[in-house]
Amino acid sequence: MAVFGLPVFGERKEIEKQKIQGEEKEMKIIIVGCGKVGATLAEQLSNEGNDIVIVDKDAEKVQDISNACDIMGVVGSGSSHNVQLEAGIREANLLIAVTGSDELNLLCCLIAKKAGNGCQTIARVRNPEYSQEVHFIREELGMAMVINPEQAAASEMARILRFPSAIKIETFANGHIELLQFRIGANSVLNNMRIADMGAKIHCEVLVCTVVRGDQVIIPDGNVVLQERDIVSIVAPPKMASQFFKKIKVQTDQVRDTLIIGGSTTAYYLAKQLLTMGIDVKIIDKNRERCEELSDLLPKATIICGEGTDQDVLMEEGVNWMDSFVTLTDVDEENILLSLFAKEHAPKIKSITKVNNTTFDEVINKLDLDSIIYPKYVTAEYIVRYVRAMKNTIGSNVETLYRLVNNRVEALEFVIRQSSPILDIPLEKLSLKKNLLIASIYRDGVLIMPNGQDVMSIGDKVIVVTTNQGLDDISDIVKER
Known part of the structure; x- marks a missing residue:
């Protein structure tokens, strides 16, 4: 099977093509490097229906990952022109280089830009000496992204220490909406409180979008009763989130x-x-x-x-x-x-x-x-988020993507740019998929905490939280007929 005598594992799996307005949403992606990040990316991007090829000089790693993810693997150096041709660089939409060598990653991307047919490239670059030159490197090599795992992990940690009561903080709508995770303490006023009663008892409107209780992940309705040690995610504007934490008597100022x-x-x-x-x-x-x-x-x-x-x-x-x-x-x-x-x-x-x-x-x-x-998850999340954004050109309208609860939950921001059959219909009349919550609608600078009478319209930014994986278009939130 290998044209250049290179060991190749697996076959290009025939994935059922999802379509929007007649266009395929599958992307052809080459991942160079079968370390922790490469393996995580291969699993996540393959699960989302992309055509993945992995490349590494370690035959055992290539075979293990190709078998586990049911994808194609090529053994060889990702900086080799012949190896990239064998991996399908001429048809690829994206090459991601995440080997242990910064210089090798950059060389892989440079060759891909020359050998590919408009292929976008992403490189992992870890050396602090390059941190001040990232913009220059990206521009000169025509790369889509240069990701530094250590710097990305540090930024997430710094964001948490800015708001220490939160376990995790993510932002949507250019910072106008925040999703915050926190744990309910033993003496919390939220203990044994029904979600539907929170607004009246705390006098602060936030939306609870996930509850993690032991091994269970709950996309809650108003009848769920919060308990000690639950890990809760809320959605709210930053000012309202700060007021909420003050009212439940937890720290909101950054650490000293x-x-x-x-x-x-x-x-x-x-x-x-x-x-x-x-x-x-x-x-x-x-x-x-x-x-x-x-x-x-x-x-x-x-x-x-x-x-x-x-x-x-x-x-x-x-x-x-x-x-x-x-x-x-x-x-x-x-x-x-x-x-x-x-x-x-x-x-x-x-x-x-x-x-x-x-x-x-x-x-x-x-x-x-x-x-x-988990640094590898942080790095993979940045890259998966970019891949979803690339799909905007082929039907997808995901603007922002965050993975929560060890990748068991996705929080997505959809920007509605074109007409869809589910628009301008009251939410209560839509047959939404199970384990899915429309957390907020951001319209003309105003945040709407939606109820059954609200509708989605062109121009809206809609935040959806779900345990369903791989949503690409706002129409994906409804059940298939």
């Missing part, structure tokens, strides 16, 4: 200081952002050379050379009185245990735990941890 364990690249990016926000930063790392390097890079931060996993060191450096605590070592188990230790000695501290391995995510989510960041 943070203690970071591990002097990784992510720690550097995070510290840089926090210092800009006026937050005091202290970093503990056991490598003296790295500490000296961080001292030069971050002169306003306090850098401690010591063993961050030593309880005595943590107590000596004030973990029990810090506002926030971030664990960024290379060992997941260490990060988890350190966060649990911090919560035990400082119950009100805001903790962020970095986890790379998602094998035991269900167990981890049951632990008393605040925010858990």
Whole structure:
């Protein structure tokens, strides 16, 4: 089967073509690199009905992923012209290079631009030395996106520390609408409260769009009763969200200081952002050379050379009185245990735990941890969001996409640009899919918390929260007849 004698695994699977106005919504995507991010992208993009080809020099990894995802795999270097031809670069819409080498990723994209027929390219670039040159690199190589996983993860962490009561914060409609996740505490006024009664009892209009209770994910109606330890997602304008948290007596101001364990690249990016926000930063790392390097890079931060996993060191450096605590070592188990230790000695501290391995995510989510960041999911989410945006040219109208609850829930922002059979019909008369909620409608600068009499119209931005995967067009929210 391989024209150039290259090992090839799998067959291009025949996917049932979804169509809007006669146009296919499938995209042909080549993913170079079968690491954690590459495997995650292959799984997610394949599940959305795209034609995926993976490329890597490791035959075993290629075969494992191609078998698991039922996709085609090519063994070889993604920077080889012949390998890219074998992978189908001439027909591809997008090439994503996520190998462990920045330079190799950029070379793959450069060759794809020359060999492909209008193929868009995305490269993962991790070296901080390139962080100031991203715009130049993207423009000169004609790339669609340059993604830095560490910087993206750091930005998510900084956003959380700006609003420490939230586990996760996402924005829609150019920042006019926020989706916030938080956990209900033991003494919360929301404990044992019916969602339909929240407005009257709290006097603050927000919409509850998901409730996570143990292993169960609920897209709730008004009859659901909130319980202690539920993880709840609400949708509201930023000002209303702030008022809501004040009324349920949880912290809304950003943290004053943070203690970071591990002097990784992510720690550097995070510290840089926090210092800009006026937050005091202290970093503990056991490598003296790295500490000296961080001292030069971050002169306003306090850098401690010591063993961050030593309880005595943590107590000596004030973990029990810090506002926030971030664990960024290379060992997941260490990060988890350190966060649990911090919560035990400082119950009100805001903790962020970095986890790379998602094998035991269900167990981890049951632990008393605040925010858990999976860097590979953050990176994959950015790229999947771009792929959905690319589909705008072939019928899709997804403007923004966020994955929640370990990818079990999607929050999507649809921008309605053209007529559709479901427009201008009261929502109560639409046969919506199960486990789907229209969370808000943003129209002419006004946020509408929709009821059954509201309608969707051209020009609206509609936020939909659902456990259904792969919605591309606003018409996808209704059941198929």
